[in-house]
Amino acid sequence: MMVENLMLQVPTTEIADDQPLFGPGSLGLDSVDALQLVVALEKHFGLKIPDPAAAREILQNVGTIVSAVQKKLAGAA
């Protein structure tokens, strides 16, 4: 979802679960990428990220995003 929505030039297999998405040593995403991720997560999983503080927490890396989605889906089940 991330590679497709953000049109990343990196294959999914090369993105480690714990690789930071933003900042030093990261995948190099920016705030516009974050915006697209927030919209895509709500569209695909119903996961609403209400504010920038929550976004910073959830969008740290693929692992934290997966945890948030799993928690959302478990809550909905």
Added chain:
Amino acid sequence: MNSRVILITGANGGLGQAIARAFLAESPQNIVWLGVRSRREQAESASRESPDRCRLLDLEVTSAAAWHLGVQAIVGDCQRLDVLVNNAGQHQDGLLAQLSWNSWREVLSANLDSTFLGCQAVLPTMISQRAGRIVNVASLSALLAPAGQTNYSAAKAGVVALTRSLAKEVARIGITVNAVCPGYVQTGALADLNEEARAAALSRIPMRRFGQPEEIAAAVRFLACPEASYITGSVLKVDGGIL
């Protein structure tokens, strides 16, 4: 052309109606939503003439909640929203020294806050589509800043700046954001001018005539058309050569 779903605010006035007609004429498959609040006679008439393609939307443009519900209704019905035209606005002219705080706030709210709220409301849908067109109707007053319009000029100048800034934010997502600055246009607002003021206005226009709503609508439609895909952050004056 593929069908498009268009939302126009301030759709009851002469300019809003002309913009609606322009998009309806663009394609027989287009669906135009007319955002209206208290005054709605013209919009209701247009909707009765083309009930399948022209729909009314109750929309208080200064309310975030109303915008959210309105966009939800459109996307629920049409599954997409391709174009937003922020055309709603008002002015309450007067010299700044005598302007009330309410006059300042109401004009800023109706013109600038409404544009901010509208853009924010449609962006999630357009980002999801990776496509969209936003056209903000500003005014030549944003650039000329005539006396007696400190509130209106400030609001419309804000619309221009918002347009240019937002355009940069969403450019790579396939959404363009542009502004149109109409000069003197033959609408109800111009009818309020007395003969002397009309003559003075005409003398400032190199074309020596007022613009027609259809001429402004054509500019709006151009900025929203698929062929304008490389135009964003632009401010298009439609003023008969004044500036």
